[in-house]
Amino acid sequence: MTVSTGKVGLGTLFKVGDGQSPEVFTAVVNVVSINLSGRSVEEVDFTHLASSGGFREFRAGFKDPGEVQLTCHYDPSNATLNGTAGLEYLLNQGTQFNWEIDMSGTGFAYKLTGNGYVSGGDFTFTGEDPITYEVTIRVSGQISESAA
Incomplete structure (x- = not known):
């Protein structure tokens, strides 16, 4: 029997680019x-x-690159999530940005890179679970695959 080479997603990071040159990517906190x-x-x-x-x-005709959906434990004081500089800010501004899904923390030296904008953001409040922020990022253009 051949042993699987698959990995669990633990250690995967979603990162947002700053749009500068050279571009710096910052990991979004509390991604579930x-x-x-x-x-x-x-x-x-x-x-x-x-x-x-x-x-x-x-x-084959045109290709639709899809969407990235993130579920996060919301922390309004964190700059990667809030309406001052984070994903909520990007939603409110309609700003297009570069993003990365970095799998190097899983044991794969691999990442997906794309461009898009935040097209939705939903909060869920319950008495039993952390406050969640579900973010939808509409991907624009081709997603690149490369070594991390």
């Missing part, structure tokens, strides 16, 4: 989960009257 989802490719129908066997023919 990172979900990159909704990536898809449009299908363009190229079927014609002489298509072989009467089967439809498709080709």
Whole structure:
């Protein structure tokens, strides 16, 4: 039996770039989960009257890079989360920014890098759990993969 080379996500960081040159990326605090989802490719129908066997023919069209969803334990005093400089600020300003998902803390020397803007931010308050801040980042353009 072959042993899995997979890793758990423990140690993964979500980082926001400062837009300067050289760009410095700062890790967002208290991230509970990172979900990159909704990536898809449009299908363009190229079927014609002489298509072989009467089967439809498709080709790839535009690609949608999806969204990054973060769940964080909210701390309004932390500059990576709050409305003064953090993700809440980026939501309020509509600012586009570079981001990284850094997996080097998991044992993979690997990262995903992209660009986007905060398109949503939801708070959840209960008596039993930490206050959560769920942030949606709309990805714009291609996501790059590289060594961390």
